[in-house]
Amino acid sequence: MLAVYAERFAPDDPLSALVVGERPVPSVPEGWAAVTVRAAALNHHDLWTLRGVGIKAEALPMILGCDAAGVDEDGNEVVVHAVIGDPGAADDETLDPRRAILSERHQGTFAETVVVPRRNLVPKPASMSFEEAACLPSAWLTAYRMLFTRGRLAPGQTVLVQGAGGGVATALVVLARAAGLRVLATSRDEAKRQRALELGAHEVYAAGERLPVKVDAVMETVGRATWSHSIRSLRPGGAIVISGTTSGAQPDDAELTRIFYKQLQVVGSTMGTRHELAALVTMLDATGARPLVDRVLPLTEARTGFEAMAGGELFGKVVFTL
Numbered sequence: 001m002l003a004v005y006a007e008r009f010a011p012d013d014p015l016s017a018l019v020v021g022e023r024p025v026p027s028v029p030e031g032w033a034a035v036t037v038r039a040a041a042l043n044h045h046d047l048w049t050l051r052g053v054g055i056k057a058e059a060l061p062m063i064l065g066c067d068a069a070g071v072d073e074d075g076n077e078v079v080v081h082a083v084i085g086d087p088g089a090a091d092d093e094t095l096d097p098r099r100a101i102l103s104e105r106h107q108g109t110f111a112e113t114v115v116v117p118r119r120n121l122v123p124k125p126a127s128m129s130f131e132e133a134a135c136l137p138s139a140w141l142t143a144y145r146m147l148f149t150r151g152r153l154a155p156g157q158t159v160l161v162q163g164a165g166g167g168v169a170t171a172l173v174v175l176a177r178a179a180g181l182r183v184l185a186t187s188r189d190e191a192k193r194q195r196a197l198e199l200g201a202h203e204v205y206a207a208g209e210r211l212p213v214k215v216d217a218v219m220e221t222v223g224r225a226t227w228s229h230s231i232r233s234l235r236p237g238g239a240i241v242i243s244g245t246t247s248g249a250q251p252d253d254a255e256l257t258r259i260f261y262k263q264l265q266v267v268g269s270t271m272g273t274r275h276e277l278a279a280l281v282t283m284l285d286a287t288g289a290r291p292l293v294d295r296v297l298p299l300t301e302a303r304t305g306f307e308a309m310a311g312g313e314l315f316g317k318v319v320f321t322l
């Protein structure tokens, strides 16, 4: 079958390890299901995989992609939950230390067929296109859990979203606005700041710009480049919820003094549960809010999408169709 995969790791030139070619259809273990992929979305995770982060060499060659929407063997339209945990683990598979997300130990979604545990299939509402639904399982689910489960934000509170152009960040802006939060966002790029306003942010600021108010929570995925600004932007007792470190994991100043003196909370967040994915789908169906798609490309042109992400050119998600 047609697939987009990593044949080796290339830490400094990840796109050199990207292959668009043929791979065997994965076998279907008992209790698992084969999904005919109709759309699959790109994440920064796919670039990390090409660099060799989060995956062992013996897993190669590995089909990339965490996110997909498609049709199961019974003809049902489904969204594919990307976190695969022990079926015996407690309800929150993100806390299972042996969990993996698609394309780490199990072949990913950038292919004609993806095979996952049957419990990982969430019904896709008819109101949502395959392209929109394909955006949800990683970036949008991560944003949902950051805001509502880990951040415990409630309508009327104020949230700052760093790096507004990113896949997770655009999801944070849309979901926070739909949930009745006051939304501030930063971006390095003026055009992206304007787009963030159109998307639902109430106020936008240049990266690192001092805010006129202190916020209840900051949603952080940029890491090193924005960490200090995030800490300084919080009200006493506020929370920084972090799920990514795109610009690096080692801040110049961890701001430890401010963290204890202002009694801040630093909260980690990773992906989400299948129940949260189902709740996210219901939220979008009910509110009419939709994922922001930067561009849709046929899977055969996946390299163009990877190049745009590596170059930081995106505003929203890249979706591949089959």
Ligand SMILES: NC(=O)c1ccc[n+]([C@@H]2O[C@H](COP(=O)([O-])OP(=O)(O)OC[C@H]3O[C@@H](n4cnc5c(N)ncnc54)[C@H](OP(=O)(O)O)[C@@H]3O)[C@@H](O)[C@H]2O)c1
Binding pocket: 042, 043, 044, 045, 048, 138, 139, 142, 162, 163, 164, 165, 166, 167, 168, 169, 186, 187, 188, 189, 192, 207, 221, 222, 225, 226, 243, 244, 245, 246, 247, 269, 270, 271, 272, 309, 312, 314
């Ligand atoms: N823990 C999880 O479960 C989970 C799930 C999904 C993603 N993630 C992680 O979250 C991060 C974001 O993922 P994504 O798919 O949203 O990536 P993305 O679409 O590539 O977005 C990254 C954004 O970060 C900002 N940025 C990058 N470098 C920067 C710098 N030097 N200074 C300031 N801002 C910078 C940019 O925003 P502007 O251009 O607007 O400034 C960019 O749009 C990744 O590291 C990813 O691995 C984690």
